[in-house]
Amino acid sequence: MHFSxxxxxxxxxxxxxxxxxxxxxxxxxxxxxxxxxxxFRVHAEKWTAxxxxxxxxxxxxxxxxxxxxxxxxxxxxRACVEPVLLYGTESSFRTRLRRTNELLAPCPRxxxxxxxxxxxxxxxxxxxxxEESAEAFLQWxxxxxxxxxxxxxxxxxxxxxxxxxxxxxxxxxxxxxxxSGRLGPAEVFDAEATGALEGLKAAxxxxxxxxxxxxxxxxxxxxxxCLRGTPSDSSQAVFVEFQALAASxxxxxxxxxxxxxxxKALSRR
Numbered sequence: 001m002h003f004s005x006x007x008x009x010x011x012x013x014x015x016x017x018x019x020x021x022x023x024x025x026x027x028x029x030x031x032x033x034x035x036x037x038x039x040f041r042v043h044a045e046k047w048t049a050x051x052x053x054x055x056x057x058x059x060x061x062x063x064x065x066x067x068x069x070x071x072x073x074x075x076x077x078r079a080c081v082e083p084v085l086l087y088g089t090e091s092s093f094r095t096r097l098r099r100t101n102e103l104l105a106p107c108p109r110x111x112x113x114x115x116x117x118x119x120x121x122x123x124x125x126x127x128x129x130x131e132e133s134a135e136a137f138l139q140w141x142x143x144x145x146x147x148x149x150x151x152x153x154x155x156x157x158x159x160x161x162x163x164x165x166x167x168x169x170x171x172x173x174x175x176x177x178x179x180s181g182r183l184g185p186a187e188v189f190d191a192e193a194t195g196a197l198e199g200l201k202a203a204x205x206x207x208x209x210x211x212x213x214x215x216x217x218x219x220x221x222x223x224x225x226c227l228r229g230t231p232s233d234s235s236q237a238v239f240v241e242f243q244a245l246a247a248s249x250x251x252x253x254x255x256x257x258x259x260x261x262x263x264k265a266l267s268r269r
Contacts, residue, residue, distance in 0.1 A: 002023055002036055003034075003036055003037075003038060004036060004037065007037075008036060011023045011036075023036070025042070026042040026043075031087060031088060032088040032091050033046050040091070043088060043091075047084060047085060047087050047088070048085060050084050051081050051082075051084040051085035054080050054081050054084060055077070055081050058073060058076055058077065058080070058081070144172075144215065145213060146171070146172050147171070147212055147213070148171070148212065148213040148214070148215060149169055149170070149171055149176065149203050149206075149209070149212050149213070149214050149215070150169070150170045150171070150214075150215045150217060151167055151168075151169050151196070151199035151200060151202075151203050151214060151215065151216045151217065152167060152168045152169075152170065152199070152217050152218075153165065153166070153167040153192070153195035153196045153198075153199045153216065153217070153218045154166055154167075154192070154195055154218065154219065155188050155189075155190070155191025155192035155193075155194070155195050155220070156188065156191065157187070157188045157191070161185050162182055162183070162184055162185065162186075163182070163183040163184070163185070163186035163187060163188060163190060163191040164180065164181065164182045164183065164191060165180060165181055165182075165183070165191040165192070165194050165195030165198065166178070166179070166180035166181075166195060167179055167180070167195050167196075167198055167199030167202065168199075169199065169202060169203050169206070176206065177202060177206070179198060179199075179202055181194070181198065188220075189220065189222065189223060190238070192218055192219075192220040192223040193223050193226065193227065193238045193239060193242070194238055195218070196216050196218050196223065196227060196242060197238050197241060197242045197245075199216060200214065200216055200242060200245055200246070201245065204245060204249060209249075210249070214249065226239045227239055227242050227243070
């Protein structure tokens with residue numbers, strides 16, 4: 001059976017094994033006859049014929065001379081004729097949603113069009129232009145104490161779906177150490193968080209880390225927010241371990257601090 005509000009131009013058949021089945025004019029489902037246009041005309045004809053058979057039988061039992069009482073005939077009609085005649089009529093009724101929709105004024109269907117971003121215009125997920133963010137970050141780096149260690153971390157996702165991370169520890173223009181690793185099938189968000197954690201671990205394992213300020217920089221605002229605040233469900237263990245290491249580093253000496261900066265958000269702070 002092919003259902004369509006418009007008239008079908010073609011009604012292809014289907015094959016079930018070696019048997020070819022052609023669509024019928026109507027089909028019965030739970031006592032309701034469905035036609036291809038869902039007009040329920042066939043359903044009305046079928047059940048009207050059944051109710052008329054019962055009505056004609058009751059008519060044969062009554063005449064003007066003798067027969068049952070009129071009240072008994074009315075009860076028989078309500079009990080035997082009307083249920084058959086009205087069976088399944090609610091399936092063709094308009095639903096409450098359709099009736100409510102008819103009360104609304106007609107309006108054109110909204111068109112979903114891709115927004116065009118011109119040169120220098122911010123995208124919805126970008127807090128500031130990249131040039132402005134890069135310039136602000138470079139200005140911030142110049143103000144950092146020369147003895148401070150800066151941990152740069154990043155995450156990526158390969159075409160095969162494997163996530164990897166990398167980090168580098170710098171003191172001003174001097175590169176101290178770096179590292180990288182793979183997580184296997186994971187998200188970029190998890191790689192960003194793991195890269196920040198591994199970079200912090202590497203910095204804390206270096207000699208003299210207790211006497212230095214450590215700044216962790218990453219370009220994922222969501223990961224940076226979780227590292228500094230409430231962890232998300234994804235990579236929650238990584239965030240908890242990062243916060244524990246940050247707290248232990250801060251407790252080593254009261255005047256030492258560990259900060260987590262976001263490279264893209266520096267221009268907004």
